Amino acid sequence: AQRVTQPEKxxxxxKGAPVELKCNxxxxxxxxxxxxxxxxxxxxxxxxxxISRESIKGFTADLNKGETSFHLKKxxxxxxxxxMYYCAxxxxxxxxxxxxxxRLHILP
Amino acid sequence: xxxxxQTPSNKVTEKGKYVELRCDPISGHTxxxxxxxxxxxxxxxxxxxxxxxxxxxxxxPNDRFFAVRPEGSVSTLKIQRTERGDSAVYLCASSAxxxxxxxxxxxxxxxxx
Numbered sequence: 128a129q130r131v132t133q134p135e136k137x138x139x140x141x142k143g144a145p146v147e148l149k150c151n152x153x154x155x156x157x158x159x160x161x162x163x164x165x166x167x168x169x170x171x172x173x174x175x176x177x178i179s180r181e182s183i184k185g186f187t188a189d190l191n192k193g194e195t196s197f198h199l200k201k202x203x204x205x206x207x208x209x210x211m212y213y214c215a216x217x218x219x220x221x222x223x224x225x226x227x228x229x230r231l232h233i234l235p
Numbered sequence: 236x237x238x239x240x241q242t243p244s245n246k247v248t249e250k251g252k253y254v255e256l257r258c259d260p261i262s263g264h265t266x267x268x269x270x271x272x273x274x275x276x277x278x279x280x281x282x283x284x285x286x287x288x289x290x291x292x293x294x295x296p297n298d299r300f301f302a303v304r305p306e307g308s309v310s311t312l313k314i315q316r317t318e319r320g321d322s323a324v325y326l327c328a329s330s331a332x333x334x335x336x337x338x339x340x341x342x343x344x345x346x347x348x
Contacts, residue, residue: 133277136275170238170339170340170341170342171278171326171328171339172338172339173336173337176336213277213278221283221290221291222268222280222283222290222291222294223268223280223328223337224280225270225277225278225279225280226277227275227276227277228276228277
């Protein structure tokens with residue numbers, strides 16, 4: 128069965144410190160992995176996807192098929208990074224499954 | 236329109252009543268998703284349309300829930316005999332096809348009293 132696990136409900140990080148939001152998945156095929164973000168009072172939006180290999184707002188995520196992980200990282204946290212982050216998985220032409228989310232709180 | 240639009244934004248209904256939630260996707264998007272999000276939880280998959288047909292409805296919790304997309308554009312999520320446990324934010328998203336970026340609406344907050 129497809130599953131996305133985000134082990135941390137809340138992560139508090141000081142401004143300027145590195146950030147790592149963990150995501151593990153289970154899927155028998157070759158899924159596509161995403162990170163979505165929801166800022167306060169805004170709608171859910173795509174942050175990045177693994178096939179793009181982009182850095183968005185300083186965030187990167189590497190797909191590790193051996194560990195079935197897709198952790199989100201940023202070297203230096205900024206206050207505007209405070210938000211809910213959701214890891215998600217999809218197979219081609221299929222539904223998107225979300226994790227339960229991690230609330231990132233950047234401390235001043 | 237500029238994005239995915241959901242109406243109403245808030246709906247309060249009495250237990251046992253019937254409700255319809257509407258989603259207007261981005262024009263031209265063939266894939267449409269419905270999710271339910273309870274407080275402190277991630278979006279829970281309900282149903283996924285490709286065009287007019289439901290490609291996957293495995294997330295619908297029971298037969299009180301039904302969704303349609305008759306012309307491959309607007310979709311309506313229908314809930315019969317509402318229960319207090321149905322209270323949640325119902326999210327709609329659309330994408331150009333099944334594996335590109337999904338754009339979300341602002342959600343409909345349903346409260347069953």
